Amino acid sequence: MEFQTNENQKLIAQTVRDFAEKHIRPKMMEWDESQEFPVEVFKKMGELGLMGVLVPAEYGGAGLGYYEYVTAISELSRVCGSIGLSMAAHNSLCTGHILQFGNEKQKQKYLPKLATAEFLGAWGLTEANTGSDSMRMQCTAKKDGNEWIINGAKNWITHGKSCDVAVVLARTGDLLDSKGITAFVVEKGTKGFRGGKKENKLGMRASETAEMIFEDCRVSSENILGEIGDGFIQAMKVLDGGRISIAALSLGIAKGAFDASLKYAKERQQFGKPIAEFQAIGFKLADMATQIEAAELLTFQSADLKNRNQKVTKQSAFAKYYASEVCVRVATDAVQIFGGYGYTKDFPVEKFFRDSKLCTIGEGTSEIQKMVIARDILK
Numbered sequence: 001m002e003f004q005t006n007e008n009q010k011l012i013a014q015t016v017r018d019f020a021e022k023h024i025r026p027k028m029m030e031w032d033e034s035q036e037f038p039v040e041v042f043k044k045m046g047e048l049g050l051m052g053v054l055v056p057a058e059y060g061g062a063g064l065g066y067y068e069y070v071t072a073i074s075e076l077s078r079v080c081g082s083i084g085l086s087m088a089a090h091n092s093l094c095t096g097h098i099l100q101f102g103n104e105k106q107k108q109k110y111l112p113k114l115a116t117a118e119f120l121g122a123w124g125l126t127e128a129n130t131g132s133d134s135m136r137m138q139c140t141a142k143k144d145g146n147e148w149i150i151n152g153a154k155n156w157i158t159h160g161k162s163c164d165v166a167v168v169l170a171r172t173g174d175l176l177d178s179k180g181i182t183a184f185v186v187e188k189g190t191k192g193f194r195g196g197k198k199e200n201k202l203g204m205r206a207s208e209t210a211e212m213i214f215e216d217c218r219v220s221s222e223n224i225l226g227e228i229g230d231g232f233i234q235a236m237k238v239l240d241g242g243r244i245s246i247a248a249l250s251l252g253i254a255k256g257a258f259d260a261s262l263k264y265a266k267e268r269q270q271f272g273k274p275i276a277e278f279q280a281i282g283f284k285l286a287d288m289a290t291q292i293e294a295a296e297l298l299t300f301q302s303a304d305l306k307n308r309n310q311k312v313t314k315q316s317a318f319a320k321y322y323a324s325e326v327c328v329r330v331a332t333d334a335v336q337i338f339g340g341y342g343y344t345k346d347f348p349v350e351k352f353f354r355d356s357k358l359c360t361i362g363e364g365t366s367e368i369q370k371m372v373i374a375r376d377i378l379k
């Protein structure tokens with residue numbers, strides 16, 4: 001494995017940093033307070049190639065690999081986790097599903113628009129009563145001639161209201177049959193498809209999370225991704241890659257919280273000296289830095305495997321589980337280092353603290369990651 005930063009990564013890191021300072025930092029607390037989902041930012045990110053990082057150039061994407069993808073998400077999330085989360089969901093889930101399992105016609109139709117952010121993508125697996133246990137989903141698709149009629153609802157969907165195109169997993173077979181689920185592409189404006197309730201969240205408040213509702217929503221057989229009955233297996237493969245992006249998101253938030261803490265610890269004086277000179281604070285910073293380094297190695301290890309088209313299920317679970325738990329610990333310690341100021345909205349760490357918790361939940365909770373890892377090491 002070669003973890004030296006390549007020229008592309010350096011360039012991307014700097015470009016994303018500049019972009020985040022100019023277009024995100026000045027407004028992010030306003031968006032956070034009002035839960036505004038800033039669609040225009042994603043359009044600008046599309047111009048930079050950040051909405052189709054892994055999409056090959058022939059489909060209008062940046063045609064880059066996972067090292068560059070991880071770098072871009074973590075640099076963005078170092079400033080604002082919400083924007084990092086939305087970028088991850090758009091790239092890895094919706095776009096990633098079409099890229100991996102769409103036919104040539106579907107790729108030609110959707111990827112260029114997704115890669116440039118002309119279309120915003122969503123990916124609907126979760127339902128109100130089936131999160132970790134997604135195989136029990138209740139949303140159905142019934143065949144009617146050359147069409148399928150989708151009925152049900154998907155919950156907690158990133159861009160569930162604002163998306164232009166969604167990949168939707170629906171039951172086409174028996175309950176608990178892993179071959180009983182199929183993936184469909186559904187476009188905004190399709191009769192019977194609409195956004196529902198938008199969630200009022202603890203963190204990641206500028207990333208839209210909403211319900212998607214399907215009422216006798218008719219789509220053509222041409223909208224099926226891959227084969228009928230392959231949806232669940234496809235979704236698990238999409239999540240294998242998606243978890244790398246949540247590890248990158250976690251890494252970015254942890255680095256942002258650490259950077260702020262280091263600066264503050266050197267500036268803040270108590271008992272006549274900077275608090276960084278107290279061993280308790282120095283050791284906290286040392287623990288934070290060590291854990292971030294380890295999380296980064298696991299994240300790049302899974303990115304490396306993905307770049308080489310190797311199986312990544314265990315490694316992406318390692319990375320997602322470890323980096324997300326580190327993210328929460330580092331963000332919590334950051335608030336502690338800031339003391340009372342850390343508990344206010346005048347300093348950045350309270351937002352990192354709130355945003356961090358999503359990382360141990362989305363795209364498979366920490367408990368589910370441990371199940372994935374245990375299953376792999378026990379076989």
Ligand SMILES: Cc1cc2nc3c(=O)[nH]c(=O)nc-3n(C[C@H](O)[C@H](O)[C@H](O)COP(=O)(O)OP(=O)(O)OC[C@H]3O[C@@H](n4cnc5c(N)ncnc54)[C@H](O)[C@@H]3O)c2cc1C
Binds near residue numbers: 155
């Ligand atoms: C901000 C946000 C964005 C999201 N975006 C999307 C999206 O774009 N698309 C999408 O499809 N979904 C999305 N989700 C949904 C997310 O993937 C689920 O919330 C997650 O998978 C957990 O499901 P759940 O919330 O139903 O929790 P549950 O599955 O009900 O879990 C509750 C608790 O029980 C534990 N648990 C469950 N089963 C087991 C078990 N077998 N063993 C041990 N512990 C267990 C869990 O770890 C957790 O601690 C999003 C969620 C959030 C919060």
